[in-house]
Amino acid sequence: MMSFQDLLLFALYIPFFLIWIIPVLILKPHFKKFSINKFWESNQRKIIFLLILLAAGFILFSFFAPHLFDTEKNVESMSPFIAVSAAILTFLAFLIQYQTNQHLIQDNKKQQAERQFYEMLKIHNENVKNLRAETEIAYNNKKSSHYSIYGQDFIRALLEEFNYIYEIVEKHHKFISKPKLLKKSYYIFFYGQDVAHRDGEINDTINNELNGIKCDKKTIAITNSKLIPLINTLFQGRVDQLNSYYRHLFLLVKAIVYADNDLFSYSDKRQYLRIVRAQLTSAEQVLLFYNWISDLGGGKWEESENEDAIKSQTKKNHFFTDYRMIHNINPKDCIAFSPEDILHELQERNRHYKKLDNNDSLFEIIKEKIEGSKF
Numbered sequence: 006m007m008s009f010q011d012l013l014l015f016a017l018y019i020p021f022f023l024i025w026i027i028p029v030l031i032l033k034p035h036f037k038k039f040s041i042n043k044f045w046e047s048n049q050r051k052i053i054f055l056l057i058l059l060a061a062g063f064i065l066f067s068f069f070a071p072h073l074f075d076t077e078k079n080v081e082s083m084s085p086f087i088a089v090s091a092a093i094l095t096f097l098a099f100l101i102q103y104q105t106n107q108h109l110i111q112d113n114k115k116q117q118a119e120r121q122f123y124e125m126l127k128i129h130n131e132n133v134k135n136l137r138a139e140t141e142i143a144y145n146n147k148k149s150s151h152y153s154i155y156g157q158d159f160i161r162a163l164l165e166e167f168n169y170i171y172e173i174v175e176k177h178h179k180f181i182s183k184p185k186l187l188k189k190s191y192y193i194f195f196y197g198q199d200v201a202h203r204d205g206e207i208n209d210t211i212n213n214e215l216n217g218i219k220c221d222k223k224t225i226a227i228t229n230s231k232l233i234p235l236i237n238t239l240f241q242g243r244v245d246q247l248n249s250y251y252r253h254l255f256l257l258v259k260a261i262v263y264a265d266n267d268l269f270s271y272s273d274k275r276q277y278l279r280i281v282r283a284q285l286t287s288a289e290q291v292l293l294f295y296n297w298i299s300d301l302g303g304g305k306w307e308e309s310e311n312e313d314a315i316k317s318q319t320k321k322n323h324f325f326t327d328y329r330m331i332h333n334i335n336p337k338d339c340i341a342f343s344p345e346d347i348l349h350e351l352q353e354r355n356r357h358y359k360k361l362d363n364n365d366s367l368f369e370i371i372k373e374k375i376e377g378s379k380f
Contacts, residue, residue: 053097061090115268122277125257130284132250133157138234154234157286162231163243164288167194167295168340169218169229170240177211184298187341191299197242215240251296255306257281258324272361278328287335294331294339294347306330309354326351326358332369344368 137155154162171190178186193201193215202212218225219239225232232239261269261277269277285293297306308321324330336344348367352358358367 053101057094057097111268114265118264118268122257122261125253125260126281126284129253129257129281132253133160133284136160136246136250138162138238140234140237142233142236152234154231157289159234160286160292161288162235163194163247164292164338165229165231166235166239167191167292169232170194170215171341173211173214173218174207177208177214183341183346187295188299188301190341191295191301193240195242195244195247195296195299195301197244198240200242247292247296251293254281254293258306258328258330259322262322262324262328271359275328275361278330282330282332285330285333287333287338290331290334291338294325294334295341297325298342298350307351307354323355323358326355326367329367332367334368 134156136159137153138159139151139153141151167190170193171186174190174193175186178189189201189206192204192206196204198207198212198215201207202209207215219236225236225239258278258281261274261281264274282290293306305322307323307325310321331347334344334347339347342350351367
């Protein structure tokens with residue numbers, strides 16, 4: 006039969022076990038969502054303080070143990086409490102070392118992801134630099150002049166080409182909606198007038214007018230000098246030049262958006278995407294929007310949250326809304342859609358887009374005009 010001292014000693018171990026059992030019972034329903042790393046990060050000082058306090062309590066109590074249990078065996082009475090205290094301190098040392106190792110692993114993963122980001126950004130900039138056009142033109146039997154254009158100036162010229170096409174299509178289709186006008190125009194721009202004519206996207210009248218414009222190089226030079234380097238390839242399609250550009254840009258943005266949330270917060274991802282967006286001119290952002298809304302390629306930049314997707318909990322891309330990849334569009338560059346039209350189109354796709362704060366608008370340049378504090 007156990008003595009009173011043995012019962013008292015056993016009772017003193019109960020609080021030690023409760024310290025570990027109670028949190029487990031409380032957190033058990035939330036284990037799927039529970040993250041040890043996050044719990045440690047938010048409660049690190051409290052946990053260390055409590056464990057040290059608990060260890061110190063056992064050591065302090067060990068000095069009183071001989072008087073409570075057995076005055077003849079002082080060392081034996083103190084040993085269990087000192088052993089428990091040593092176990093707590095050992096566990097604390099192990100926990101700190103484990104978390105330190107976890108931090109090192111996380112830091113290495115983060116550095117690797119950052120290196121990948123900057124490497125992909127470098128490739129993107131090289132892709133832009135490799136976009137070029139050049140031509141030789143002679144007027145009235147004079148010495149020919151060489152014209153060349155590359156990089157972001159080339160993309161600016163592409164937007165001018167699209168605008169040229171859009172104005173012609175709009176002139177011959179006065180009673181169709183803007184989205185249909187844009188799709189017809191972008192089809193010609195992306196695949197070329199020959200493909201568009203063959204596929205029935207444009208009629209003979211538009212096709213003949215485009216042919217006439219290409220032949221009248223002098224008029225082009227007078228009305229829009231930015232198109233001069235493109236004369237030899239005007240209206241022949243840009244799919245070969247832009248496909249890889251859009252594909253890589255999409256993969257770059259997707260890599261950031263879907264990076265591990267434990268490594269990069271939403272705020273971190275937005276900051277990296279600001280760096281990407283800083284490389285994009287207004288003309289690039291406009292063409293990116295046209296490429297997406299025309300359904301002719303460029304990746305799933307913005308997807309609708311329909312009922313089927315919500316039920317299946319399928320994660321949708323919201324690179325234009327949640328991550329603001331077309332945040333700096335200049336209204337002067339956008340003739341097919343006004344900024345208000347773009348804002349409405351994107352809000353239809355994602356009405357509850359993410360924000361960093363109340364002033365985090367979808368579009369920087371039209372914030373005061375149509376957003377204000379409402380959105």
